[in-house]
Amino acid sequence: MIPQGIAYGGDYNPEQWPEEVWAEDMRLMAEAGVTMVSVGIFSWALLEPREGAYDFSLLDRVLDMLHAHGIAADLATPTAAPPAWFFVKHPEALPVDKDGRALSYGSRQTFCPSSPAYREAALRMARALGERYAGHPAVVxxxxxxxxxxxxxxxxxxxxxxxxRGWLREKYRGLEALNDAWGTRFWSQWYYDWDEIIPPRATGAVPNPAHLLDWRRFCSDALLSLCEAEREVLREAAPKIPATTNFMVMHNFDALDYWRWAPKLDVVSNDHYLRSTDPESHIDLALSGDLVRSLAGGPWLLMEHSTGAVNWQPVNRAKNPGELRRNALAHVARGADGIAYFQWRAAKAGAEQWHSAMLPHAGTDSQIWHDVVQLGADLKALGEVRGSTVPAQVAIVWDWDARWALELPSQPSAELRFQELVRAWYEPLWRSGIAVDFVHPEADLSSYRLVLAPSLYLVDDEGAANLTGFAERGGTLAVGFHSGAVDPNCHVRLGGYPGAFREALGVRTDELFPLLPGESVELSDGGTARLWSERVRLAGAEAITTYTTGPLADVPAVTRNSFGTGTTWYLATQPDPATLAALLDRIRTEAGVMPVLSTPEGVEAVLRRGTEADYLFLINHTEASAEIPVSGEARELLTGKPVPGAVTVAAGEVAVVREPRE
Structure with missing residues (x-):
């Protein structure tokens, strides 16, 4: 089974080092408190040096060694990096870009997801691993x-x-249905035979948006089918061993619809890396953790992050003092029951040789190593937190279909980015200490007081009815501009904007006025707005804020409406950060949503709820210490000391307070 407590470790790649180094690895892993490592992720070429000829001798020794030292193994299928011999034999398995250029092997993930040759080889490898190691005591x-x-x-x-074409046949059953869904009467794109349909390759003008959207859906499903196939092979060999794969929910990676992926896994895992260009990257970290926890429906595993610099940004900066610890514990605060890094020992050769690791190039005489050892002790002290949940009364709608559709070509504005729009609404909640879940449009919303849809350009009828029904039954729903505009086929919902939400919001827009880059308009509440504006007409709602400059002066910019027994809000523009924060503060206060704890600016407070106690994570991102009131019987877990009445969190430090529940 997965080790008790908060699992700790990273990617372990002993094949990169002489075998005499391995004994030192075991000794240092014990010193650092490592309990689980991922093994074999990129070892296909060593495990199968020739087609069908396996050599598991190295992996045998590694797994035996890990078990002997009490370290569990998360054993990988190495299918992300097929060996050179495979591509020499199957050049047709190499991917082709939209310009028709065939890519070469020589890095990783250089395969076509729909290649039968790749699928056969990957499943053969997964089956060989599963059958050999199903009963190995190290493999958990x-x-x-x-x-x-x-x-x-x-x-x-x-x-x-x-x-x-096969995916489309399964979805539409007939060409008439496909032509209708894609609106192919436009630009003479009607299809008379399935073989006429091709991927959206490079073409002379703007592609069909419905074609592009179905392509994105197909690509996600093509990769998911590979994951499911490998998972099934492993399940046949070892029915009781859980399986995971590492998601990448942030970093503008939007290729996969993780709402469809998450239910297929026994354990949801994620990789998260900070961006050096973001001065408040800890907010991105928090958003990522909340999103992964929501996908998992509870605790999850952080499969990869970095102890210091990464190697793939234009400028790769080291982390500031204390940041390694804050980052890891912030993930735990938001539901992670395991913390792991890429990788255990920093590589001296290869494409990622300048990527940080738990054991850096400088060795144990380094700040990173000191921090890694300290973190191991911290995670051991937090063992009882495992399995606890993060209660939230606010949900933010996140949908990959809507994201893909919003960022297709020929929108009213090319300046709209789904992730940026969501973060703009998330950030004020983070600063206020408001716990947030993320939800699919059709999710069960009954446990929430407030649901926010910052950007939901595309929504199906079921999703729209679910969201508006939440408000009608007494909830508070706030919707951002350009939402509800199109259906799942990217067909515009006629009759005025915001389409599917007009009735519930009590407004009707007849024309859109997106703002130019750098352009802003003034608002009646003293703030400004950018990106977007609309000619909104009230149809039952009241105007809360209006424009005071520009072509829409005196037109409503923010509205409020009573709908059923609940309340709906519409933000027809993007207010400046301070104005948006004040507005969201009003919306959530009226909805009866209060922060976890009132803390000074820059001190993050997150609550995990266990069966017998609450665990209050206090993360100080400032340069000054902060005193936080706590219950009289509280104990700080990282030091083990009682903290009657209050806990002091030093600058850049973290405290985790255990408060018994009555």
């Missing part, structure tokens, strides 16, 4: 592949074209 979890779609989210070859 399967790690299926690695970061699906990271470098090959789509392929435009003929195999992919055939697979795409």
């Amino acid at each position: 979890m399967w790690h299926v592949h690695n970061e699906y779609g990271c470098h090959n989210p789509e392929c435009f070859c003929e195999e992919s074209a055939a697979a795409f």
